[in-house]
Amino acid sequence: MTQPQARPTEPQTPGLLGDTAQRDYARKLGLFMRFAEPELRQGVALLGLEPGMQVLDAGCGSGEALAWLAEAVGPQGRVVGVDLSTAHIQAARAQAPASVELLCGDLMTLPLPASGLDAVWSSNTLNHFADPLAALRQLATSLRPGGRLAVGQTGFLPEMLFAWDSRLERAVVDGVRAHYRERYGLDEERLTAVRANLGLLRQAGLAQVQAHTFVIERISPLDVATRDYLLEAQFRPLFGDRLRRWLTPQDHAALQRLCDPADPGFALARPDFHYLQTYTVVTGVKA
Ligand SMILES: C[S@@+](CC[C@H](N)C(=O)[O-])C[C@H]1O[C@@H](n2cnc3c(N)ncnc32)[C@H](O)[C@@H]1O
Structure with a gap:
């Protein structure tokens, strides 16, 4: 098991949304993960994980998805979580199964597991990069040929918030x-770049690119x-x-x-x- 490591330097590619190694919004991430757990799990299911597989969670945040990934790959599998924020990695360590490996640092410069992974999961993270295409290409280097990548992203703002007004x-x-x-x-284009992941995966050279949209619907x-x-x-x-x-x-x-x-x-x-x-x-x- 890899212990969380302190990271001495900031990312070489500055984040669009102000992320740093010191930034801590783990509580907000935990609230989101518990709120959207049913839809996030449907997203994870698209990876088609099987017992024994090796999977990376890139931008694992407070780490709730690590347990779902570990559940899917079982005790013979391998789960690695990566995040820039020391506090987020600490939150993830506190709740993820002990077998999950955690790496703290900029995923653009960290030595990620090389070319052998069966799957990469990355949720609500690409939009934090000034160059999301470069981040995607970096993630793809960890995959074996035939390995699967899934990039999840919530809409920038809710589609409906105050139904009556x-x-x-x-x-x-x-x-x-x-x-x-x-x-x-950020200008409007950068602010709403979260819509562009389909094109990014194609640009990054991935095959069989598909999009699946889940609706987070909650009623009183x-x-x-x-x-x-x-x-x-x-x-x-x-x-x-x-x-x-x-x-x-x-x-x-x-x-x-x-x-x-x-x-x-x-x-x-x-x-x-x-x-x-x-x-x-x-x-x-x-x-
Ligand atoms: C909005 S959170 C996403 C958390 C979770 N995956 C989810 O689905 O909500 C984005 C995460 O990406 C991390 N992050 C931002 N830039 C990063 C980088 N360059 N390398 C690694 N992690 C980074 C942040 O620290 C944060 O935990």
Whole structure:
């Protein structure tokens, strides 16, 4: 078993979304993984893992998927997780099965297992790279010929958030886009590059490229994982003060009421709450 290693240097290719070895959003990642577990597992299933296979999770974050991969390849198999963030690797170590190997560092420069893997899983990670095609090519070097790669990506923003008020929803979504454009200095094209994975896998020379989109659909009454994720990872950090300058005072006040568990109109307690978000997994095979 490889222990998490401290990484002394930052990635050579700077991340688009501000990732560093010191950055820690493990809690938010854990909330997301528990919320979207059913759809993420459907994505993992596309790898067709069998007992004894060797698989890499590139950008494993807080590591929930490592247990699912280990389950699929069994005790004779091998699971390796890689992540840049020391805190994320620590979170992954705390919960992944002991047999899972973890590597901490920039996957562009780390010595990844060479050419022998049966499968690579990478979820919500390619969009963090300034050069996602180079990252994809790097991941493909770990695969044996005939090995399978699956790249999962949630839609940039939910397809439906406030089912009863499309105008306010549009204003909020536009505000979030404006916030992210400013925060990360990204233009619209870079911000929405998450849609481009199909073309990237083809450009990277993978064969049999296919796309599969799962819909993360949640309706009231909400399960605990959905409530926790939406409240703690979206409503509280993103829809509060950060959006104030992008909304009219009336819309900002309406949004605050929707996001407040103590308010009678709290969105997540409404009987008509109906949430839709896509999760697209693009798969390919190394020629
Ligand atoms: C949004 S998280 C994805 C976590 C999880 N796979 C999921 O499905 O939600 C992106 C992860 O990629 C990692 N990451 C970003 N740049 C990286 C790099 N250059 N090398 C390795 N990991 C990187 C981040 O630290 C973070 O844990």
